[in-house]
Amino acid sequence: MDVVISIQHPGHVHLYRYVARELQSRGHRVHVFARDEPIIRALLDTYGLEYEALAGPGRSPGPRAVGQLAYEWRLLRRVAPLSPDVMTAVGGVSVAHVSKLVGARCVVFTDTEHATLTNALAFPLADRICTPRYYRDDHGAKHHRYDGCHELVYLHPDRFTPNPSILDEAAVDADERYVVLRSVAWTAAHDANNGGFDDVAEVIERIESTGARVLLTAEGDVPLGFADRCVDIRPHQMHDLLYYADAFVGEGATMAVESGVLGTPAVYVNTLETGLTDALAEEYGLLFRCHGDSRQERAVERTVELLEHEAEYDWERRRVDLLADVDDPLEAAVNEICGTA
Incomplete structure (x- = not known):
């Protein structure tokens, strides 16, 4: 054909x-x-x-x-x-x-x-x-x-092998904890009248108060004074960065799902909901949803909790459960x- x-x-x-x-x-x-x-x-x-x-x-x-x-x-x-x-x-x-x-x-x-x-x-x-x-x-x-899901077409372990050289590319020390933070531009047709973070700068500061580093990937404007948090890597390396991250927090559903299926806990901050993000949250515990009026505050609290108690979670087991189920x-x-x- x-x-x-x-x-x-x-x-x-x-x-x-x-x-x-x-x-x-x-x-x-x-x-x-x-x-x-x-x-x-x-x-x-x-x-x-x-x-x-x-x-x-x-x-x-x-x-x-x-x-x-x-x-x-x-x-x-x-x-x-x-x-x-x-x-x-x-x-x-x-x-x-x-x-x-x-x-x-x-x-x-x-x-x-x-x-x-x-x-x-x-x-x-x-x-x-x-x-x-x-x-x-x-x-x-x-x-x-x-x-x-779509993301498993390219992130299934049969096809995706994380490249640890991303840590050198992003200037991250091997023993350094880091969080990938994603903000979107809100220009898509389905983004109208919806939102995510109220104040990205505040989110960065709260997460960094735990001692973790924030690597920012932004579609829209970067908060004044925070340009040095922007990660400078090639587009195809983002999945490697997500794999090795301690957590993801962001407004983009795709990157939240990608993080989850890679075994990186994802905090999804968006008024928009999907059946897929619900399933990753409810069935596998790989994603945490923050949708309502207090979504930023709950997202920060959840991210800080994940960082401070990460030893209590077995993210790889949750990922294995997902892969075994589909x-x-x-x-x-x-x-x-x-x-x-």
């Missing part, structure tokens, strides 16, 4: 790098198209995936819509001569629209119930909607659930694309 993969977010590169290689190993021709964004290109180049970059991103509601339309138009022009058999993406707005114009089957992956605009634009035209089994909503006969999702993802699931 000719399979078209569309990538419009850096996190999707990690998922599709393995999916693309498995498809190619089965004899299929894979064509990767990506939004022309520096971090996406950096990841694709690092992983050695052949791709073509299309339109760049928009940064506000108006330009974002225009940018999306430009991306879809360019994707249509490039894909039409290929006559693909199937098109796939995470979220899947672009492939849902273009696939119908070129006669291809459309397979979209998602784990985000609250991405209501994206889901409304993509799902009616998709042939397959693939989600983790923990996903709350039901999208009818074309909705297929699989074990595990099938490797890579094969399920590829089978969905191939139509053999």
Whole structure:
């Protein structure tokens, strides 16, 4: 088959790098198209995936819509001569629209119930909607659930081996405790009227009062006077940094889930909830949710407690319990694309 993969977010590169290689190993021709964004290109180049970059991103509601339309138009022009058999993406707005114009089957992956605009634009035209089994909503006969989660496609121990050289790259001493703190820019459509931290500077100071170091990765503005906490590593090294961290605290659900499946306790600070983050919290105790009005205070208290009593927890056992409870999702993802699931 000719399979078209569309990538419009850096996190999707990690998922599709393995999916693309498995498809190619089965004899299929894979064509990767990506939004022309520096971090996406950096990841694709690092992983050695052949791709073509299309339109760049928009940064506000108006330009974002225009940018999306430009991306879809360019994707249509490039894909039409290929006559693909199937098109796939995470979220899947672009492939849902273009696939119908070129006669291809459309397979979209998602784990985000609250991405209501994206889901409304993509799902009616998709042939397959693939989600983790923990996903709350039901999208009818074309909705297929699989074990595990997107993050285990690339962080399953069969494919991910942490590289300890990240400690030297991040200038972290071998015996130094550190926490990865993630703040987001709140520009996604589903971020409207939602929030996470009230004061990132205060969070940093409270965590550092325990003697642990804070490594900050920020999408938006960095608090004045805290630029030296920003971690300067290459995008593909973030999972190594999360693996060796003593804890993660942040507003991003993806990095919280990544931390959890790596066996690093994750404190998720966001008014938005998902079935996946609920499962990691309730079934495996790998993630701690802080959603309400006092979410920052509870997040700081939980993070400090994890650091001060870390000897009382067996995070590796919890990770092993998760891995024992789910099938490797890579094969399920590829089978969905191939139509053999």
